[in-house]
Every structure is written in structure tokens, then in C-alpha cells.
Amino acid sequence: MKKGIHPENYRPVVFKDMSNGDMFLTKSTAKTNDTVEFEGETYPVVKVEISSTSHPFYTGKSKLVDTAGRVDKFMSRYGKAAKK
Template sequence: MKTSIHPDYTDVTVNCSCGNQFVTRSTMSKDTFHIEVCSSCHPFYTGKQKIVDTAGRVDKFNQKFGSFFKR
């Protein structure tokens, strides 16, 4: 590697709005970083995800293509 052309790679504390806090490494110049959603509070990762079915589209899709996914 060439010297003095790469950014500094330092520890950054990430604070989520849910209260979760973790440390990662980044080239950011900040020591702390605030995010709104993390893996501890995002519905996809917590298992609380809801599928919003608009006009029966999910059922229509499952009727048309559901046999492809069954084993």
C-alpha cells in the first residue's frame, strides 16, 4: 500500500433510536453516529414483520405461483 493516501480507519460508536449501541470501524471522522433503525429493532430481524395485503394481491400471487414454491 502507498503511504499517506488511505483514510484513517477508526472505531465509531453507533447509537440507535431504540437504545441499542455498538462499536464498528469506519473511515468517518466522527466518534459517534446516530441511526434510526438497527437489527435489534427492525421488524424484518425481530420477526414482527407484517405483510400489507392490498386488494388481495398476495393471495392472487399465491394462487398463481404458489405451486412453484411447495416441495
């Protein structure tokens, strides 16, 4: 790796998937005040809502999120036309 091309705060950071608890270690400049113990060492932690271990594209499991019955409303209007 070339010297002097990375910022001063380029360091090992743990990213934690909050939906399933998986963690992985990589280098980053992301700012955080939280820390976590990972593989016997303490690292700064960045909490993310979704990662490759929980994203439907990578896991092959899709989730249908229904907000206020919008899917049911759509199906009642257009579901009959699609079945023909």
C-alpha cells in the same frame, strides 16, 4: 490487515440505534462531531434510525404504519373482494 489500504480516518466508531438506544462498536470512516461513552471509552457516535436490533425482519415483529387512513381506505374498497 494490509497496510496502507484504509483511509486515514478509519477508526473505531459507535453506531447508536435511536429507536431503541442499542449501541455497537465497529470501525468506520463515517464523519461525525458527536461523541459517546461506550464500555468506559469515549468514541465518535453515528446515530441511525434503524438497525438489526430494531428492524422488523430481524426482530420478527412487524409494524403497520398508517398514514392518513390509507390502510382503512384500502380495506373499505378492496377488503370485501379479498374475503370471498
